[in-house]
Amino acid sequence: MKELTRTKVNEFKLEDSVTIDEIKENSLIVKEKIISIEAIFMDKQKISLNDRKNELFLNGVRLTFEKPNGIYRIYKDNQFIGLGIIKDNLLKRDVII
Secondary structure: OOOOOOEEOOOEEEOOOHHHHHHOOHHHHHHHHHHOOOHHHHOEEEEEEEEEHHHHOOOOOEEEOOOOEEEEEEEEEEEEEEEEEEOOOOEEEEEEE
């Protein structure tokens, strides 16, 4: 194989993509085409943290949650703060926004 072009990943299609130059030239594209990290992971369950758990989570402390292993959207005060991973009932931070 000499070249491979991925035309679709899940619901994201090549024809819906934009280039960096297109973004620079047209700020309207940002509003119409750019999606947030939160939107990409809307199929993942949500975990809401209180002040103390949020502080611990952001500092890298693993928190106990009895939920299935997987990726979760993490919120504090209904604001998306990033992604976490639960493995063996322990939540650890993955991506912080």
